Amino acid sequence: MSVITVQGLKNENDLGIISPHEHIFIDIRNQADIYTEADKAALSEERVSITNLGVLSRNPYAVKDNLVLNNVQLAEKELLYFKNMGGNTIVDATPKDIGRDPLALYRISKSLDLNIIAGTGYYTQDTHCHGVNSLTTEEISKKIEKEILEGMDNTQIRAGVIGEIGLSKGILDNEKKVLKAAGIAQKEKGTGVLIHTYPWSRDGIKALNILEETGCEIGKICICHIDIDIDLEYCINLCSRGAYIEFDNFGKEYYLSKKGDGFAGGAFARDIERVRAIKVLINKGFINNILVSNDICLKILLHAYGGWGYDHIITNIRPMMLDEGISQEEIDLLYKENPKKFLNIE
């Protein structure tokens, strides 16, 4: 079996350690918390620096500059930390319209000799462009399938994963349309699908219900971000349906006011709580349903800005897992086998 990387088809057994949900490039500045108070409004226009790191380590949406990754040289430097720690494959889960750059991904993959798998589809409705509103489900699925079969954005660089498909709280109408289109494209092309749901919701169940109607393979669907507000019963429900669940916020331990009506609102679990939840789920027999990554999408997560980087799951989380009684064999399943099965196509 193979996977589709930005450099073409690759044997699934050559993927090594995989991080199945990262962003090498992304631009979600539209999701910044917009403040009306003069002092905070000025803050949101600042560049990320050591002077606002304290604010950002509580609310990462407070500064717009934190929400964009678009520097090729910096991306290469940061990915080298991952490679030097033994990482071999990164999924860039940035779909259309939020800063995806297929050509830059291709060049980085070549220069670093690192497997990169690119995403296709559409994120949350607030980012939709290119007439998603006026397209039918079938038209959207054809666009997604074209990016997998032929290439993205007039290149011959093919997408190898669908996602991350964005769903806002409650799932908005156009998002439902895109979700169905993703299900149809999955059925046609066999690729895995990453689904972003509002982390403080339990919309993953609703998403699976919608996807099931399309006849897609639920065993190729991953409900992301279940490790922000960990609810083990919800996790077990999703796993029992045959889907993957993704612990993909390693490194993010924020607290946002629940009163906020922005993109995020609530507490983020800590890394140790994530590891302990994984251990519980392994004990309950769900190890084959779990994916692990960092979902790097903010400057402050990069080494250059004081963060732990793309290598965090290897450098810091792997030893934490071992400390908590997760075996090396189990870690190999989480870091190699599971993402390989999620990503492969016939």
Ligand SMILES: [Zn+2]
């Ligand atoms: Zn993401």
